[in-house]
Amino acid sequence: MILKNPQAVDEAALPVLPIQEFRSTVLRAVLEGARLSAFFGRFINGKVKLYALLAHDETGECTAIATIVQDAYPSLTPECPQAQGFEREVAEQFAIRAEGHPWLKPVRSHRSPYPFFQVTGEETHEVAVGPVHAGIIEPGHFRFHCQGERILHLEIQLGYQHRGVEQLLAGSPAKRMPILAESIAGDTVIGHGLAFCEAMETLGGCQISPRAQALRGVALELERLANHAGDLGALGTDVGFLPAAAYFGRLRGEFLNLLMELTGSRYGRSFLRPGGVSYDLSETQRTDFEQRLARAQKELQTFARMLFDTPSVIDRFEGTGIVTRQVSEALGFVGSVARACGSHRDVRHDHPSGIYQFSHLPMMTADTGDVHARALVRWLEAERSLVFLREQLTSLPEGELHMPCSPMMPNRVAFSMVEGWRGEIVHVAITDAQGSIARYKVIDPSFHNWMGLAMAVRNGEISDFPLCNKSFNLSYAGHDL
Amino acid sequence: MLKILATRVEQGCRTLPFPSALATLPERFRGRPTLDHSKCPDGCQACADACPVQALQAGGAMQLDLGRCLFCRDCLDACPEGAIAYTRDYRLASTKRQDLVLQGDEVPRVHALDQKMRKLFGRSLKLREVCAGSCNGCEMELQALNNVVFDLGRFGVQFVASPRHADGLIVTGPVTENMRVALLNTYEAIPSPKLVIAVGACAISGGPFRDSAQVRNGVEGLLPVDLYLPGCPPHPLTLLDGLLRLLGRIEDQTAVNYPRSD
Ligand code: SF4
Numbered sequence: 033m034i035l036k037n038p039q040a041v042d043e044a045a046l047p048v049l050p051i052q053e054f055r056s057t058v059l060r061a062v063l064e065g066a067r068l069s070a071f072f073g074r075f076i077n078g079k080v081k082l083y084a085l086l087a088h089d090e091t092g093e094c095t096a097i098a099t100i101v102q103d104a105y106p107s108l109t110p111e112c113p114q115a116q117g118f119e120r121e122v123a124e125q126f127a128i129r130a131e132g133h134p135w136l137k138p139v140r141s142h143r144s145p146y147p148f149f150q151v152t153g154e155e156t157h158e159v160a161v162g163p164v165h166a167g168i169i170e171p172g173h174f175r176f177h178c179q180g181e182r183i184l185h186l187e188i189q190l191g192y193q194h195r196g197v198e199q200l201l202a203g204s205p206a207k208r209m210p211i212l213a214e215s216i217a218g219d220t221v222i223g224h225g226l227a228f229c230e231a232m233e234t235l236g237g238c239q240i241s242p243r244a245q246a247l248r249g250v251a252l253e254l255e256r257l258a259n260h261a262g263d264l265g266a267l268g269t270d271v272g273f274l275p276a277a278a279y280f281g282r283l284r285g286e287f288l289n290l291l292m293e294l295t296g297s298r299y300g301r302s303f304l305r306p307g308g309v310s311y312d313l314s315e316t317q318r319t320d321f322e323q324r325l326a327r328a329q330k331e332l333q334t335f336a337r338m339l340f341d342t343p344s345v346i347d348r349f350e351g352t353g354i355v356t357r358q359v360s361e362a363l364g365f366v367g368s369v370a371r372a373c374g375s376h377r378d379v380r381h382d383h384p385s386g387i388y389q390f391s392h393l394p395m396m397t398a399d400t401g402d403v404h405a406r407a408l409v410r411w412l413e414a415e416r417s418l419v420f421l422r423e424q425l426t427s428l429p430e431g432e433l434h435m436p437c438s439p440m441m442p443n444r445v446a447f448s449m450v451e452g453w454r455g456e457i458v459h460v461a462i463t464d465a466q467g468s469i470a471r472y473k474v475i476d477p478s479f480h481n482w483m484g485l486a487m488a489v490r491n492g493e494i495s496d497f498p499l500c501n502k503s504f505n506l507s508y509a510g511h512d513l
Numbered sequence: 514m515l516k517i518l519a520t521r522v523e524q525g526c527r528t529l530p531f532p533s534a535l536a537t538l539p540e541r542f543r544g545r546p547t548l549d550h551s552k553c554p555d556g557c558q559a560c561a562d563a564c565p566v567q568a569l570q571a572g573g574a575m576q577l578d579l580g581r582c583l584f585c586r587d588c589l590d591a592c593p594e595g596a597i598a599y600t601r602d603y604r605l606a607s608t609k610r611q612d613l614v615l616q617g618d619e620v621p622r623v624h625a626l627d628q629k630m631r632k633l634f635g636r637s638l639k640l641r642e643v644c645a646g647s648c649n650g651c652e653m654e655l656q657a658l659n660n661v662v663f664d665l666g667r668f669g670v671q672f673v674a675s676p677r678h679a680d681g682l683i684v685t686g687p688v689t690e691n692m693r694v695a696l697l698n699t700y701e702a703i704p705s706p707k708l709v710i711a712v713g714a715c716a717i718s719g720g721p722f723r724d725s726a727q728v729r730n731g732v733e734g735l736l737p738v739d740l741y742l743p744g745c746p747p748h749p750l751t752l753l754d755g756l757l758r759l760l761g762r763i764e765d766q767t768a769v770n771y772p773r774s775d
Binding site for chain 1: 584746
């Protein structure tokens with residue numbers, strides 16, 4: 033079934049294939065260049081219905097199929113590594129074994145001891161870090177398997193942040209849902225909030241106004257700018273180049289403050305609600321924004337030049353933590369991590385919704401796949417976002433801030449995709465016969481990309497880990513849900 | 514090098530003159546809410562019904578629990594009489610849980626540490642942060658305290674890497690089942706006397722995740738809390754103000770008239 037982001041379809045119209053056919057359809061599509069954007073389960077009459085959402089970036093279309101399984105099914109992962117995390121998640125949530133999965137380890141559950149890999153032999157040793165880390169960051173456990181100074185593999189055990197977000201989203205009254213969506217990852221309030229709203233709006237047959245669409249775009253790009261600027265500063269810190277840290281740190285604050293001027297919160301909380309937005313941009317604010325963004329644009333230039341023209345910085349960035357395009361495609365990485373390896377994918381470009389249907393942002397890629405590429409892509413994207421914002425501000429369309437939404441349609445499968453600052457966010461909401469949420473699935477870009485960090489540090493040294501880690505800057509909360 | 518110096522000169526000093534001058538926040542900033550129950554029609558429950566986290570009690574004794582409030586403005590939009598309003602006051606900290614329950618226009622009180630503790634921590638306080646299931650929002654605002662604008666270091670307060678080097682623990686998040694043991698171990702590892710500071714609605718009451726099977730509605734009953742810093746997430750100024758009042762470095766606790774937000 034062919035779908036366009038965002039869309040709700042009748043569950044009965046969604047093809048349910050026998051498992052072998054389901055499997056071969058997914059494998060064939062991926063072989064032809066599609067991505068497995070979502071793969072998840074849901075209990076139905078004592079069995080488990082598995083859903084797969086495939087994104088075809090070239091055509092801007094998605095396809096969705098389903099199958100019904102009982103205790104086990106033949107794993108997709110050996111032929112389609114993109115499925116590795118999804119299949120582990122299904123195994124954990126529904127006790128459905130993916131037979132032949134090479135490492136069917138827990139994703140979030142800490143009920144039994146984590147089955148770490150073991151390396152044996154001369155000069156091999158393990159270094160374990162976390163869950164509590166040295167800085168003010170989220171918890172996770174990293175285990176480095178090393179031979180001498182060389183990292184053979186990094187195992188990342190997560191789940192410490194598991195709050196039960198999906199269960200809460202499916203069982204909560206409507207007033208609590210947007211709050212939960214905004215709290216999936218606190219640095220991606222707008223990204224997840226938008227994915228939630230668009231899914232709800234397709235279920236409630238709600239068309240939001242052009243003005244609300246534009247203001248949502250403004251908020252999403254401000255969020256991207258704040259995070260990209262913050263990351264560039266943090267990369268400076270990690271290589272001991274403190275001027276960058278100080279200036280980018282403040283520039284990040286400037287974007288957050290703009291978001292606060294618009295939404296009343298530095299992270300844009302309570303700005304997006306199904307049906308529209310909760311604040312307008314007044315004429316005085318608009319002129320003020322224009323001036324401040326023009327200044328920010330100049331500062332971004334200056335600071336980025338300073339960072340990228342400093343030989344000692346470049347020396348540390350270049351060649352560190354390389355991920356090849358081949359690995360990126362195989363494991364299905366998304367966002368700036370994927371684009372830094374030369375993988376072309378950006379929801380704003382490939383599957384645009386809202387304002388991005390009318391206002392196009394060029395896709396920024398690099399091809400070296402190292403820390404330098406991941407930093408560079410952030411800088412270039414920040415520049416494009418600033419151009420986009422200034423364009424939006426000069427031509428804000430008219431329209432109602434908020435449109436009424438009808439009650440959610442029953443028996444529907446709705447999905448939405450948003451290019452958050454980390455990459456592709458996917459939300460899927462499935463309604464039951466009464467029109468309440470029976471299953472809510474959230475996929476944060478970090479769910480795909482954590483594996484990228486493990487791949488990036490292979491054959492490197494532990495001392496490079498902080499820099500590599502920062503260049504990915506993945507979400508624990510978004511992954512753990 | 515010259516470029517770096519030129520940028521340095523151009524950037525100048527960006528640190529807020531806080532607390533010597535009060536900081537002003539944008540018009541839409543949602544700071545300390547105020548309640549005026551004289552405006553409430555008999556039997557009206559609109560605000561309490563609208564609140565996603567049961568932070569409000571309506572009717573005769575109207576109450577708002579800052580420890581639960583997410584500053585989402587849903588109650589404001591639901592109230593036909595304008596009985597609830599936000600001010601732009603960022604002072605929300607309190608040393609007692611019950612002082613977070615507001616009834617009118619009061620600023621929650623912070624009781625500064627006693628002489629002995631102030632002697633120990635007044636000029637040098639090292640804190641270890643543990644994230645126990647937060648969305649990362651509170652972490653980002655805590656990190657922001659280290660940037661050039663808020664510059665926490667100038668007050669002698671510092672975040673340290675090891676609990677063994679710390680004088681206190683900052684907790685964020687609703688305390689997930691999977692982080693409970695690590696949190697308690699970290700607390701144990703801090704030498705006494707030690708402080709516990711709960712940051713954000715999650716750590717104080719579970720926040721948006723309250724009553725999820727995977728979390729414990731915050732640190733209450735798990736650790737003895739010395740300072741509550743409400744918000745979702747709290748603004749860096751809320752954090753800074755609370756810390757400085759606890760250390761006795763902001764003496765004047767009287768209400769200043771902060772403008773109301775729209
Ligand atoms: S602002 Fe606070 S009290 Fe009001 S509805 Fe939101 S969470 Fe409840």
